Amino acid sequence: MNRKIKLIWDFRGPESLKTAEHHEIHLKEFIxxxxxxxxxxxxxxxxxLHSIAYMVVEESNMIAVRDALKPHRGEIYEEN
Structure with a gap:
């Protein structure tokens, strides 16, 4: 089974939540x-003052998506 990676974009400042919400729109467009x-x-x-936008990808696709979208960080995604 292929692991899933959560790619994360950090946004800071008083408008960080609105920026993160808007960034998710662009992630969906990319998909x-x-x-x-x-x-x-x-x-x-x-x-x-800190919000994030994220996208979960298969580990096998992570490098291509990472290189195209330049997330700030990533972590192993575990489904609840």
């Missing part, structure tokens, strides 16, 4: 344009 078999994206508020 549609590239016809990727991905369906996990999102955004969340860490605190008042």
């Amino acid at each position: 549609a344009i590239e016809k990727l078999n991905l369906d996990i994206t999102g955004f969340s508020k860490i605190n008042e």
Whole structure:
């Protein structure tokens, strides 16, 4: 089974949540344009001045997506 990687973009400042929410739109557009078999994206508020947008990819696709979209960091994704 292929592991899944959560690619993360960090946004900081008082408008970070709105920026992260908007960034998720672009992640979904990228998925549609590239016809990727991905369906996990999102955004969340860490605190008042830090929010993230994220996309979950198969480990086998991670390098190509990482190089195209330049996330700030990544971590192993574990489904709840």
